[in-house]
Amino acid sequence: MAHIPNEILQAMVDHAMDDLPNEACGMILIGRSDRQMTVHRVTNTAASPYRYEMSPLEMMKLEQKRDSENLDLFAIYHSHVASAAYPSPTDVRMAFFPPGETDNEPMFPETYYVLVSLENNKPDVRAFHIKKYGEISEESIESEN
Amino acid sequence: MAVTVNVTSVIEKLVGGQRSFESLGDSVKSLIENINETYPGFSDQILEEDGELRRFVNIYLNDEDIRYLDGLNTELTDDDTVSILPALAGGE
Numbered sequence: 001m002a003h004i005p006n007e008i009l010q011a012m013v014d015h016a017m018d019d020l021p022n023e024a025c026g027m028i029l030i031g032r033s034d035r036q037m038t039v040h041r042v043t044n045t046a047a048s049p050y051r052y053e054m055s056p057l058e059m060m061k062l063e064q065k066r067d068s069e070n071l072d073l074f075a076i077y078h079s080h081v082a083s084a085a086y087p088s089p090t091d092v093r094m095a096f097f098p099p100g101e102t103d104n105e106p107m108f109p110e111t112y113y114v115l116v117s118l119e120n121n122k123p124d125v126r127a128f129h130i131k132k133y134g135e136i137s138e139e140s141i142e143s144e145n
Numbered sequence: 146m147a148v149t150v151n152v153t154s155v156i157e158k159l160v161g162g163q164r165s166f167e168s169l170g171d172s173v174k175s176l177i178e179n180i181n182e183t184y185p186g187f188s189d190q191i192l193e194e195d196g197e198l199r200r201f202v203n204i205y206l207n208d209e210d211i212r213y214l215d216g217l218n219t220e221l222t223d224d225d226t227v228s229i230l231p232a233l234a235g236g237e
Binding site: 051078082093 | 151
């Protein structure tokens with residue numbers, strides 16, 4: 001089960017709405033000791049309604065921040081503007097390095113992949129782990145105030 | 146030329162578990178060859194069989210994507226920083 005504060009869920013939905021018509025993407029970092037979460041918007045360099053590609057330099061800077069401030073990568077999120085909040089075949093393929101090499105360990109086995117769908121009037125947010133061999137495991141979200 | 150190489154957590158496994166290290170090269174291509182001598186198998190993960198940079202790997206010289214410079218032939222000078230970063234991507 002993924003425990004995610006309401007304000008963090010709302011921040012991801014707000015980002016998804018702000019970046020319409022394109023997909024939005026970003027990361028949630030969490031403090032190792034205080035478990036405080038922060039949402040970090042990352043530029044979608046693909047700037048597309050069908051695809052996202054996180055700015056590699058922004059990703060690297062967030063990773064350096066993680067190291068220096070004792071944070072973990074809690075979740076990688078992105079939006080689907082016209083489809084369900086479920087990892088697409090591309091999402092699964094790109095969870096591995098090299099892409100599609102699902103016999104390898106996934107790049108971020110402990111990290112939630114959070115999908116924000118805007119296909120209906122009410123945004124839908126769901127969380128998953130993407131595991132070896134491309135297995136998708138949904139983790140229910142427990143929202144907290 | 147002596148340059149600093151930064152990698153992310155996904156790539157660090159290929160270079161002995163380091164996020165940042167020093168290496169040598171007059172160009173990005175020769176830098177990759179030198180890293181591969183120390184860490185065999187490195188270049189197979191970074192380059193296609195024909196020697197081109199893999200689509201899902203990004204290399205930055207300082208803050209510039211080498212695809213917008215001279216690709217793998219981009220020249221390096223002392224004290225440059227080269228960042229080798231996998232793509233994090235997806236989509237519906």
